[in-house]
Amino acid sequence: MSATPILEVRHASRFYGKFKALSDVSVSFRAGELTAIIGPNGAGKSTFFNVISGGVPPSAGQVLFQGQDITGIAPHEFARLGIAKSFQITNVFKHLSAHENVRVALQMQTTRFQLLRPRSHYRELIERADALLARVGLQACRDKLAGDLAHGQQRSLEVAMALACEPKLLLMDEPTAGMSPEETLVMMDLIRRLAQERTVILVEHKMKMVMGLCNRLIVLHHGELLVDGTPEEIRNNAEVKRVYLGQG
Template sequence: MTASANQSSQVILRTNGVSKSFGKFKALSNVSAEFNRGAITSIIGPNGAGKSTYFNVLSGAFAPSAGRVEFEGRDVTNVPQHQFAHMGIAKSFQITNVFPLLTTRENVRVGLQAFVSRFDMWRPRAKLPGLVEKADELLALVGLWDRRERLAKELAHGEQRALEIGMALAANPRLLLLDEPTAGMSPEETRVMMDLIVKLAKERTVILVEHKMKLVMGISDRILVLHHGELLAQGTPAEVRQNDQVKRVYLGQREH
């Protein structure tokens, strides 16, 4: 294998010159970046930097106005969002999205059933053997096995976020996209989520949008910094921390 081919195989996701406009407003401008397989990459930036827009482009929710998105070497720029899970990409949103009146186990089982039986999500459980066992495996992975019989609405906020990640894992993704996974969490919940993300990254690639600098610097292999819709800097946490432009426009004295 050539050096260039080996380097390419290490890249799971790539954007080339991605831009996104909403009317006359340009939310993203010519963003090119590579995301390495098996790494935790965080996307950071001030409010209005374009983080959420970029996340939505990466996850297929928005088609870019210009540019190209590639997943494992395949052009997925215009692939419908509902096909992403079947390609190996799963996501968890900033706003928790669970079924509050179902138990924790049932929430994950629905996710599994939707993936296994794409066009018949509510097919009787008996016709899809092994779903309860698999659901329990995923609940154990995200630390919720002992809450498996609890209604989702009875879970603490941090537990609901972990449940949503468990539902995303139902598709057995190679790439997991997390949008502000610690939003609204207490310091203790944040630490639990940070440990979970690190554990999940041992078997899959993780890309997250996050604003808590201490968490980002503590768990990321690589960081992308957006500013006014443009890629301001990228590198390891140490490189980003020492970048003069980043310190001037974003980090400064705000890190805590």
């Protein structure tokens, strides 16, 4: 395994006026890990996700991907680098079919700079879209409109779209938000399978879920890094119990 972290955050802070949403956070992520960023409401999780996903630049500090400084680069450049994002609010084209959604995502990666393509290329796009739908368990919903899919299925479709750029790093913002218990179990199983192929970092507020899912947890509190450790270490940490578990 490479000694260089796949993602490294160095002394990142983020201000909104006088409010400091993130304060001097430094953390690194090894390739192949499944990590959750957790914390109570107002802990800075969403701000941290926005900083590492390119949604907002840090007010201070750096973000590095595979040793390359990516601080402040345009969000659309992240996919080119091998970073994909899945957001808390589902972002799919509801008037298109599931297959068309994934095909659009693939075309954005493969035809951006080439207008003339042989017919065989579009056959390849169709086959790749079918493969991505199968990977997230949506092959039976291929021709359904995205707007007609259940909420959990729409989230899985968004993941399939995120996988179109074949990312090395997948960032997921509260992937089970708004899901039923059954949908949550399906998404957890999908995340486990995805983590066997790439590095996954997710932001979640469901402590019980991530305890049984991730091999590493990072706890934020008031915009600061509180604890970084294994689920067992987090479960037994007195500070976590005080600021997080005690609130549940």
